[in-house]
Amino acid sequence: MKVQQIKRLWPFAAAILIVAGGAFWWMAGSVRAPRYVTAQVGRGSVVRSVTATGTVNPVIVVQVGTYDSGPIIGIYADFNSPVKAGQLIAKIDPRPFTVKVHEAQAALGNSQSQLAKDQADRAYKKLLFDRDSKLMAENIISQDTLDNARSSYQQAASQVALDGSMVKQQKANLEEAQVNLDYTNIISPVDGTVVSRNVDVGQTVAASFQTPTLFLIAKDLTQMQVDTNVSESDIGDLRDGQIADFGVDAFPDRVFEGTVGQVRQVPISIQNVTTYDVVVNVPNPEFLLKPGMTANVTIISARRDNVLRIPIQAIQFSPTFAKGKSANPLTAREKQVWIADGSAIKPVSIVTGLDDGHYVEVMSGGLKQGDLVVTAELRSGDTSPTASLAGSSSPLRLAH
Template structure:
């Protein structure tokens, strides 16, 4: 005898299974015969497009550099003695020849007076020797003394003359030492923290010095360029061009100063494949700080009448670098292209496209060659291309000095 409860359970299971089968059949029917494929064709893919345009593209090298002062001078005593005075304020701007510190001058003043006294004594001795020589020469003409005595006196006069020259040199040295007691700034710039306090005994052999003076304005920035990017720079310099260099903050967002490229190093670094370049900056507002890391944007050249497309249009894959071109029948085809410089928004196409063509910039990831597309629009205008990804600072890339030129614009919506 069949249990009624068990029979009801089996009947319920059959109804659930039947319902699942009906849902699966309905889903398959919808996918193959429903609104998505009502006429037996794949639905057009909605995409955003932009026109290929002709415009200008600055070729800019973005490199990491270091602010390097024109001169960094450690003020070192040139003689020994007690430091009696420090006249500068730490961190102030100083001029060339400005008084900074003083070493006790009294020992050197006493030494100068000793040399002056020795000079006076030797001068008197020379006068006496010359007087004796004159008498001896008179007696020699009268044949009253031997010629040897006259010669000896001539040698004595020469010795006294040499002694006076030594005395004068000693006096000049003592006077120079007195000048060295009065320490002045050798260059104009900004002096740092005081390294020695008054009252300390300093020596000429001290490597520490009293302070360090660094030039602030003008200044330079040293940065490195890869060997692959060096050739265009050398070509432009060979043409006599003045290349503009712009210094930006370490986060590459704030413009600090504009300058010009002044020098290229004479050899490549074999371990890195980089060569050093130097750019000069007036730095009148003193935004560039010594040894600060900055980003240098070097404007090498400006391409005119270049073929430009938005960056989102460019794809890479097994065919290489390519874009999807929208054809007249609203289908797309994959077009291989050769790219050039980029400014972060647009990229130069050197081969593969011509101005006026339409390329896909949005919805590219779901396309294939020959696919049917439908251009979407917002507020009666073509879809705006997607924003490019943020730049990775600290790497080399091309970017414009004063914003993009010849920006590609979206194509109008197709009916």
């Protein structure tokens, strides 16, 4: 009876053993067969760039101050006013300086009158000296009388020379007073636009120790510049003439284009962080850019178009079974990448060029367009989409 029961249960036991063996085989195969993420080798652009923040400024800003001190009696230009070179934009009370001019004119007139008087005296004493010289030749007067006449004439001539110098000094004083009077007219030194006005009518300006700034005039707002702070780690890649793109918060959907005009040599150190001022020149024909705007700048330091490229993860990848067997240094030009070869993967040596942090240029080696390079190995439990190679005779499976 027991033998018959065993015979009836045998098919069920055999089925259970077959299912268990198949599950074991499948699980063992899954553990043994690693899966890989791949990317296709293609052509495109590799663009290396440097990012920085900066401030939009006019190319040339002229500070208009004053040489004179006194109350402002007139303002003839305001914010955003277009001005021409030589245009009157403000005026200081000229009365104290007018008085100085009149005093200098009077002093000059006095000196000129004194000069005329002493010139007449010199002429008279020369006449006396000439006459005494003739009398002395006839022994009519003494030598002492002639010497006295000569001395008087020479003193008169010296006095005339002194008066001439005094006249020149008074002329200089008059010119100085006139210049100070003219400085009460505050004029624009350039053609441009007033971007700042710091005084009002009735305000007294003092120029005794430091020239106060009354106006800021931007020479040409159709040409602006962005002064950026570039880290010292990135400054070595930047050169004059490189292309730069930037955006400002006022126009979030607008990208402005410019070129690097200057890479300045003076370091800027703030809290032990060193940066350099890189000036980006940008046209502003629509006057959209305003002085002081904050710009987020991207400077293209190198670019390769239509080149064979692979993701940068491909040169960083090394399969688990190959760990420690081959070196793949990121600093060398020669790299080793892994590509799909049927149902397996194999290493290929390449020579790389430019990289931008996302893609690497392939200059030469065993890669061609359309190849599949391995970029990562999927671990157990990864949920990335997988696909087995058709007709695979190897336990390796690739995911892409």
